[in-house]
Amino acid sequence: MAARPRLHYPNGRGRMESVRWLLAAAGVEFDEEFLETREQLEKLQDGDHLLFQQVPMVEIDGMKLVQTRSILHYIAEKHQLFGRDLKERTLIDMYTEGTLDLLEPIIMHPFLKPEYQPKEVLHMAQKAIVRYFPVFEKVLKGHGQNFLVGNQLSLADVILLQTILALEEKIPNVLASFPFLQEYSVKLCNIPTIKRFLEPGSKKKPPPDDVYLRTVYNVFMP
Amino acid sequence: MYQQVPMVEMDGMKLVQSRAILNYIATKHNLYGKDTKERLLIDMYTEGMVDLYDIILHLPLTPPDQKDAKMAQISERTKDRYLPVFEKVLKSHGQDYLVGNKLSKADILLVELLYMIEEVDASLLASFPLLQALKTRVSNLPNVKKFLQPGSQRKPLPTQKMIEEARKVFKF
DSSP states (O other): OOOOOEEEEOSSOTTTHHHHHHHHHTTOOOEEEEOOSHHHHHHHHHTTOSTTSOSOEEEETTEEEESHHHHHHHHHHHTTOSOSSHHHHHHHHHHHHHHHHHHHHHHHGGGSOGGGHHHHHHHHHHHIIIIIHHHHHHHHHHHOOSSSSTTSOOHHHHHHHHHHHHHHHHOTTTTTTOHHHHHHHHHHHTSHHHHHHTSTTSSOOOSOOHHHHHHHHHHHOO | OOSOSOEEEETTEEEESHHHHHHHHHHHTTOSOSSHHHHHHHHHHHHHHHHHHHHHHTGGGSOGGGHHHHHHHHHHIIIIIIHHHHHHHHHHHOOSSSSTTSOOHHHHHHHHHHHHHHHHHGGGGTTOHHHHHHHHHHHTSHHHHHHTSTTSSOOOOOOHHHHHHHHHHHTO
16 A cells, blocks of 8 residues: 655645645545754755755655645546546646636735735735636536536636635635535535545644744744 | 636637646647656646746846845856756756656746846856756757747847836736
8 A cells, every 4th residue: 555645844724735635635645744943844955855945845656746736736637636638637727727826815815914914805805706706607607517627526626615715714705796606615515525624633724823924934934 | 717818729729827828738749748757747847947937037027126136036046946956857867858858848948948047147057067958959959949040939038118018008
């Protein structure tokens, strides 16, 4: 039996959360090595374990994967979450890339100066409601299926669900004008592997707090 | 799709998102490796290149008082973080291309990046002989050679005027 994937990152969401979501959705159990000090990061760097001296890094199948998108693509492909053919794969790529653009300010938000944070929440809400959600609402309405592409769960659905839930934490009614997305996200949350990930005690990380912020500053910007 | 460009109309589709467009073209033209493992290596190398590319791309937008610091960052990242990785890959297998002994999206994007670095500061390439050899080799491929000649569809580095126009169109 192959060893479980091992994730290297601080104990918080950041760029690794999408990987946790995807592994969980695919029903893959994984281990985590939390970075808490600068020394731990340097040990990984000096030992040549990080291709570009950065995390996220995932040890999987005898390899040390870096670069979030590469990690996501590898896991998606391995677990049949990347479409059946080039056309489906391309749609999944386009949807995922758009969603990652929307997720990026959410990842960066805790690191903004406190006085800029409320304005940025409004900005994210606006982007979601004006630019991104209409696209996915139209796709779902167009084919009437439960998933964005090919009538089966894919990387695109997992990343979109992650992003919707993260936005809802800050803007509870962000899906108010999107009935198809509302139904879609409820259905996804009921998929057994995802349901388990959403329960207490799972490896899903809570919203960033002061402890997480301090850890990130200690490890990356001492 | 997302009210943004780039957008490429091809094969009856309107493709958006640079990575999705590149991946589609690369797959279609056998420039994306022969299996999952090769694709993974191509992906990891390419993502690193994109990170460096983005930093250099933003150089013209840097305010004049921050330009020196930005150049220092570009210099450090190029020489210490990114180019050594690709030089080491080529050294480790001694082949002509980064992955699978065959031209791929990774080689093409690396050569594009090397030309960009050269235009910013040619001395940054000095300690990377294998990368220079790759640049020459890829530049001599017939299709690439044609693209590098005047009159092709290759675009020049942005001038201050082009940036001002872009600012008006994209409102930033």
